[in-house]
Amino acid sequence: MARKAADVYRAGLELDPDERAVVAHRLLASLHWEDKASQPEIDAAWRDEVGTRVDDILTGEVNRSTFEQTRAQARALVGGLRT
Structure with a gap:
């Protein structure tokens, strides 16, 4: 994992579970944005x-x-x- 990704991952672990779920969902959804709306x-x-x-x-x-x-x-x- 690249340093930036590792830093983001560690920072994400400091969020409460609901906030982590929101961030995870948004990151996953961003992989599927074809038109980048x-x-x-x-x-x-x-x-x-x-x-x-x-x-x-x-x-x-x-x-x-x-x-x-x-x-x-x-x-x-x-x-x-x-x-």
């Missing part, structure tokens, strides 16, 4: 996506489920994979 562009895209999903809920475009219904569906799907 800036963080403000990414944030704007997420705001648009969230807005679209909220609009879909408010207009009835999507059906909402309770947690219990969703859990039952997930268990049924997983159970189907096991057989």
